Amino acid sequence: MKMTLLYIVLAAVMTACGSTGTSTASDSTADSATTTTSTAQPVFDGNAAYQLARQQCEFGPRVPATPAHAKCADWLTSTLEACCDTVMVQTGTVQTATEGKLGIKNIIGTINPQASQRLLLLAHWDTRPWADNDPNAANHDKPVMGANDGASGVAVLLQLARQLKESGTTLGIDIVLVDAEDMGVNDNEDSWALGAQYWAQHPHVAGYKPLFGILLDMVGSEDATFTREYYSMQYANGFVDLVWKCAAGSHFINAQGGAVTDDHIFINRAGIPCIDIIDMRADSETGFCPEWHTVDDTIGNISPATLAEVGQTLLNVIAQLEQ
Numbered sequence: 001m002k003m004t005l006l007y008i009v010l011a012a013v014m015t016a017c018g019s020t021g022t023s024t025a026s027d028s029t030a031d032s033a034t035t036t037t038s039t040a041q042p043v044f045d046g047n048a049a050y051q052l053a054r055q056q057c058e059f060g061p062r063v064p065a066t067p068a069h070a071k072c073a074d075w076l077t078s079t080l081e082a083c084c085d086t087v088m089v090q091t092g093t094v095q096t097a098t099e100g101k102l103g104i105k106n107i108i109g110t111i112n113p114q115a116s117q118r119l120l121l122l123a124h125w126d127t128r129p130w131a132d133n134d135p136n137a138a139n140h141d142k143p144v145m146g147a148n149d150g151a152s153g154v155a156v157l158l159q160l161a162r163q164l165k166e167s168g169t170t171l172g173i174d175i176v177l178v179d180a181e182d183m184g185v186n187d188n189e190d191s192w193a194l195g196a197q198y199w200a201q202h203p204h205v206a207g208y209k210p211l212f213g214i215l216l217d218m219v220g221s222e223d224a225t226f227t228r229e230y231y232s233m234q235y236a237n238g239f240v241d242l243v244w245k246c247a248a249g250s251h252f253i254n255a256q257g258g259a260v261t262d263d264h265i266f267i268n269r270a271g272i273p274c275i276d277i278i279d280m281r282a283d284s285e286t287g288f289c290p291e292w293h294t295v296d297d298t299i300g301n302i303s304p305a306t307l308a309e310v311g312q313t314l315l316n317v318i319a320q321l322e323q
């Protein structure tokens, strides 16, 4: 029965983004933040999203159990409160691989709580305590600023919520900002995505069952390549088709990409088909952008135009699911 509903939704929207003229064209300037559309579709504001990424970075690295993390949690909560119908902060305790037990906060904003057709949107808001991929070993114990790896996905979701408050939507939307994604260690899959694992075991609503989930991770680089991530295709290939059809620019590449142990793995295991829009690089040793887990993951490497492309893609997907 559940599969039938998903099939009907996908069948109804599969051809939609491609056939309704919502293909987009970027402004001619190189770092333009504004994406224009050929329909009456609302336009996502990449400059506003950039400011939201910058504001997160102004707290400093948002490493769990630090004052910057606590202050940013309060700011995220009040920022969501301004544009969601309800906001809750889910607190819990998780076991880390290297730091013992840790208190976490997942911050959850809900739009249209009464709607039965729902979309789950996720991004991690914490930042990694160690820049352990930095080319300079002296930086390996320093925290990562996480302008891309943390702030970028959150910024797009905050701006999206603002714009949906303005435009209205009939869809139910749940924005889950998950904590403690980035405290993992090599060769231990379960040491990553601790906030998402906690949420998957303790959903904020009993029996919660959205149509789909979309995770954003590292969506701010000027050179981003968003290929079809491996586990997203394993768990939710039809939805990957839809999202890439709704893609609002050339950073989205309709080809299979690499696999990543990210928050979406645990959401899928909990029975919610969830995809990951993540910048993966076929030509890099790590599989990610050069700033990944280095001290160079700073706001200077964030492009308003890339944020705009990702946000516009989400607006296009939402428009299709509304129909």
Ligand code: 1BN
Pocket (backbone or CB within 6 Å): 149, 181, 182, 184, 192, 217, 260, 261, 262
């Ligand atoms: C994504 C961004 N991830 C961490 N920061 C997930 C990940 C887990 C990436 C394990 C590589 C290995």
Ligand code: ZN
Pocket (backbone or CB within 6 Å): 128, 149, 182, 293
């Ligand atoms: Zn990371």
